[in-house]
């Protein structure tokens with residue numbers, strides 16, 4: 371299968387995760403109409419489009435949360451199976467949803483270990499659920515994850531998530547995704563509900579993900595954030611690719627035109 375998506379700007383870096391010809395229908399709604407998408411390691415790929423363009427559906431397909439009706443998945447050029455969220459996890463693909471799915475009443479370290487809590491050694495004679503948790507190990511793991519992302523505003527990993535700011539919560543959710551040996555991290559509107567300082571904090575974490583060689587997919591409607599943080603921008607419209615742009619070779623006006631009107635096929639510019 372060939373890569374049909376129009377590239378505007380510099381040559382693309384080698385893809386880490388790529389999908390080709392993704393189709394997804396919900397009853398009568400044809401949400402994805404043969405979409406191509408890719409992201410490289412050490413790259414932030416923004417995914418943009420007007421409301422209903424298919425961004426969230428594509429992200430959920432990439433995370434195995436929706437089963438594609440058709441299409442091909444490639445990891446480092448090799449075809450892979452993507453049918454369940456478990457497939458995605460095993461391939462190192464993590465998604466941070468808008469609602470973050472954090473437990474408000476638990477502290478940061480417990481949230482970072484959620485679902486994979488370490489148990490104290492020496493208690494293996496008890497059934498798994500009755501074994502005491504290894505709080506110290508959880509704390510060490512959490513500190514490591516937070517330090518890796520250079521989250522500087524968090525005083526302690528023993529702080530309850532319920533008392534944290536929106537930016538800190540977003541950082542914790544990202545740290546949890548990264549902590550599971552993931553190579554692809556997808557963020558759905560991570561700054562949508564945040565003020566200026568909190569947004570800054572999250573953008574710094576996203577840049578840190580790039581520095582640590584993750585492949586980052588970044589859905590946003592905010593052009594300022596996109597132009598600050600992304601390396602390339604994939605534009606979807608009505609469930610199809612418009613084009614993929616190198617961020618340094620385009621501008622917000624061109625992207626908005628591509629999102630709303632598509633591409634002028636005569637010369638490859640936004641219409």
Ligand SMILES: Nc1ncnc2c1ncn2[C@@H]1O[C@H](COP(=O)(O)OP(=O)(O)OP(=O)(O)O)[C@@H](O)[C@H]1O
Nearest residue numbers: 396399400401419420421422423424425426427428
């Ligand atoms: N679970 C679903 N059942 C039925 N239709 C759906 C479902 N999820 C998405 N759709 C439809 O698929 C299309 C693409 O939706 P999607 O949420 O992917 O768009 P989006 O680009 O993320 O939009 P927004 O920016 O508004 O979040 C829309 O027409 C939407 O109504």
